[in-house]
Amino acid sequence: MKALIVSDSHGLTMELQILKDRHQHEVDIMLHCGDSELAITSKEMSGFSGVRGNCDYDSNYPNDMPIPFGGKQILLTHGHLYNVKMTLMNLRYRAEEVGANIVCFGHSHIADAELIDNILFINPGSIRLPKMRKERTYAILEIINNEAIVTYYDLDGNSVDQLTLRTSL
Template identity: 40%
Template sequence: MKALVLSDTHGTTEEVAEVCARHREEVDAIFHCGDSELPSSSPVLEEMYVVLGNCDLKNAFPEEIVEEVEGVRIYMTHGHNYNVKMSYVPITYRGEEKGVHLVFFGHSHVPVAFQQNGIVYVNPGSLLIPRSRSERSYALVHATGEEVTVQFFERDSGRELTDMRESFSL
């Protein structure tokens, strides 16, 4: 299973469409972790799983989803309800409650990948307003039955941020 993961795009459509077009043929699914600030009817979001962020219109999207793609169970939420800017503990508890392999979240605009209790957590950063790094980023997540590889990319050039690549055993 290979997924494109975006978050915190805050009203941008051209940039989202460009990143999706860049990777559409190589991924099984596209996930948007919230704060798209677009209506649910926006054509750029048509082929994506999307959750509600704190800047989105209320009830535009679900607050959380669990999806299975190619045998990999994925939980996605924006992260604001789990205080991800303060600690990852609440979201790790939620991931365990959901019984998933992967958790995708956003909100902090900080790209990160880590593993806790056998679950891999990924925040792709922001396509618009980066924090902690200068690059506007997104992620590609490749999960096999035994391993997860997370790659982060810079939005404009599509260049991999190789110092951020992470691999985890499941």
């Protein structure tokens, strides 16, 4: 199974449509980790499961969303309510509460994936305002049996190989 993961698009519309057009037929689910700054009913957000970030004013977005995926459980959240710019500990506790093996979050605009205490944390970075890298990034998570492969791409669809993570779940 494959998931497209994007975050912190901050009002971009054409770019979200490009990602949908590029990947919608190869992924099983499309996730937006918040700060789209778009209405949940917008054309650009159709097809995405999305959550509310600190810059989202549409209260129809949930703060968190548990999603079953490939025999695993994803916790989709923005991260601002868990202080992710300082620590992932609060987010780890929330993942444990909902039984999540994978957490997809944004807020910091820093692309990274790491396994902590058998929980895979994925931040796709930002397709508008990246931090710590020049590339505007998003990620694709693939689950094959008990292996997770997180591949990052720039907005043009080129893989950012330095960020790729393969790990057992």
